[in-house]
Amino acid sequence: MTVRRLALAAISAVGLLSLVACGSQSDATSIDGGERIVSLTDGLTESLFALGLGDQVVGRDISSTLQEASDLPIVTNDHEVNPEAVLAVRPTIILADDDTGPESARDQLRKIGIRVESVPKAVAMDGIVSRLRAVARIFDVEDR
DSSP, rough: OOOHHHHHHHHHHHHHHHHHHTTTTTTTTOTTEEEEEEOHHHHHHHHHHHHTGGGGEEOOTTTOOOOGGGTSSSSSEEEOHHHHHHHHTTOOOEEEEEEEEHHHHHHHHHHHHOOEEEEEOOOOOHHHHHHHHHHHTTOOOOOO
């Protein structure tokens, strides 16, 4: 590990500890009885809005280009999860696919107590339908 990476890791760890110590998760409240959702892939962001859950999405990844989500905070650096940015939007749940990384960032967020749900990556049409159904199950909106 280079000195720069080691320094960045240390700064990230301090930032996470500071946010936790300040109680950032203790005051995370739901939106009108719903969740505060962070979506970490474009397809999942689209699924959430298609299911009528867009008003509960509080953060997105950089690849989420859906117009309705354009004003939401970006919580990734390039295509990697930025735990500090995620914590800043006080999510109650994070939605990712199996390839969202780094895994260590997702693990950090789980350890803090945030629910992290992984949905299989969708490539073909049948995968997209399966993914949409999986998202609907997670949020108990299968009737939509």
